[in-house]
Amino acid sequence: MEAAKNTVNSGIDAAKGATATGSKEANKSVAQDSNASAGTRAEAGKDAAGDKVNELKHKIRDRKLSTLHPRFPKSYLLPKYLLPPADTPNVLSTPQTCGILTPLDLEMTDPALPASTLLQRLHERRYTAVQVCTAFCKRATLAHQLTNCITEPLFPLALARAEFLDEYLNRTGELFGPLHGLPISVKDSFDIKDYDSSVGIAALCFKPARGNAQMVEVLLGAGAVVHAKTNVPQTLLALDSVNNVFGRVRNPLERAGDVFPDYGKLIRMAPTLGIGTDVGGSVRIPAMCEGLVGFKPSTGRLPYGGQQSLQAPGAAKLGMEASAGVIARRCEDVALMMKAVEGARCWEVDPAIIPGQWWSGQGVGLEEGVKTVGVLWTDGNTTPLPPVRRCMQDVAARLERKGVRVVDVKMPRFEELQGLMNKFFNSQDNHHLFSLIDQTEEPLISWLRKFGFRRRDGISLAELRELWAKRVELQQEMLKMFKTEDGQDMDAIVLPVAPHPVPGIDEWGGVGYTGIFVLLDWPAVSIPIRKCGEQDLVEEPEGPVLGRWDKINRALWDKSKVNRRKYLDSPLSIQLIAPRLQEKRLWDVSRYVEEILSEMPGNVKAKL
Secondary structure (H helix, E strand, O other): OHHHHHOHHHHHHHHHHHHHHOOOOHHHEOOOOHHHOOOHHHHHHOOOOOOOOOHHHHHHHHHHHHHHHHHOEHHHOOOHHHOOOOOOOOOOOHHHHOOOOOHHHHHHOOOOOOHHHHHHHHHOOOOOHHHHHHHHHHHHHHHHHHHOOEEEEOHHHHHHHHHHHHHHHHHHOOOOOOOOOOEEEEEOOEOOEOOOOOOOOHHHOOOOEOOOOHHHHHHHHOOOEEEEEEOOOHHHOOOOOEEOOOEEOOOOOOOOEOOOOOHHHHHHHOOOEEEEEEOOOOOHHHHHHHOOEEEEOOOOOOOOOOEOOOOOOOHHHOOOOOEEEEEEOOHHHHHHHHHHHHHOOHHHOOOOOOOOOOOOOOOOOOOOOOOEEEEOOOOOOOOOOHHHHHHHHHHHHHHHHOOOEEEEOOOOOHHHHHHHHHHHHOOOOOHHHHHHHHHHOOOOOHHHHHOOOOOOOOOOHHHHHHHHHHHHHHHHHHHHHHEOOOOOEOOEEEEOOOOOOOOEOOOOOOOHHHHHHHHOOOOEEEEEEEEOOHHHOOOOOOOOOOOHHHHHHHHOOOOOOOOHHHHOOOEEEEEEEOOOOOHHHHHHHHHHHHHHHOOOOOOHHHHO
16 A cells, blocks of 8 residues: 555646646636636625735736636536525525536535445445546535635646546546545645635735645545635635635525635535535534534644745744544544544654554444533623524423433533633734735725734733643643533533524624633534524524624524524534544544434425
């Protein structure tokens, strides 16, 4: 197998040639065709913040878009006259009805098809890697036309890689790796050699990466086909996915609704696996918005290096440390990625990776099944709105009917945790980021301005030491949450992903329910439960207003200002958490919850 791994470079080199010359299909590109993206050009042509900006920024953006559009093959594009009107809220059915995809394409990209089944059919040679790659590239193009989710289409590279995998299988009779032929997208921040990692910052355009991120190397070594890089919010910190280079990303479930990074839109429209990062909720929150599974492990599990982080070198280790994560349609697909990473033995080349069989080893999961689950109904800072509360009640009731002990949990010192999280977010200076922004004088997007994002200095070493001491103290204190009053262990804890349903553009508040688990470095997962129904729109929030953030949250439910029906049919999700480095234990509970809820009326997986 070592010899097989040594042939990875030959496949990559072949793909580079394809990128330079273009395949026959790619040569039929649209060049300057205004139909390349039904809103990309219009959205990006407008300044994301609505202000006049430096001419240099305009030139860079226009040049970047002029090189982006021709890379979508014309035969993959939906003609302008067939595009859904801009006011069409839900466009999920467009790939099935547009005529671009063949019956075989639709079969291979069927949202109901688990990645494990797709892999099995590739392994059985029912499909070729080229057939699968082509179908996913077509569907990704449609997704981009409708949602503006792609920053770097890697189609020639991906098709050359697929050809290499088919040739390898035919020649050796063996699979190249456990993900042989599986199309996967990565967040724009992950480096891919010879492609930009601009992350929506004009000053970073046309500065291609010199090598691959380690996660990309793991994917290639496992036989995956990386076919696209996906859009991100400006600064990678906003909760609204818009930037001054590529424009705004739209939600295919509700194009007037909330948008969050990138990979969720592509997974929803072109179903497979996506790799992202999570420093406050950037895997779990988009998963919630799209009705997907978003899995954030502890740091040291998935390779993180080789990314454009917008921080000065070394800064990430001093503050809130992000982890790479997986977004998928179902829990079993998450397991595919975790097993592939574990098998890659990344610790042999990256000292930040914790060694060992942390996923497939003996005793790492729940050998005797799920017995006790805690429920954290509120963080004491923002009261969940009725749809979220009712969704949690549904989950708790279903678990109890299956014989699982369900215990109410209170998180001690939650407000202190959130305060510490905010201090860590602001502990490092952001001069490196602002120096990039200032190079082209691009403005901050409205969401960042709304919350007062600005240039700041870092804190002193003594202050940072105090923060770390407090973090260690709270990490130890919070472990008590996983013990019942009678001393039993809780397998996991259920809580909201956010205190509200999927909101509108620029309406997402904070990350109180997700960010603290980055601070604690606990694994966490977002799981879709069902859709918001008529019965969820009637009740009012319980109890008094708890403070500023609760007031902002309740404003999303104020009948005098909001038509609650806008939340109808939007996904409702829960979050599950487990102690640090207990990913397999968390997955075992997640898989169990997914299974027992699959029969619930309005279940997201069954209906969307």
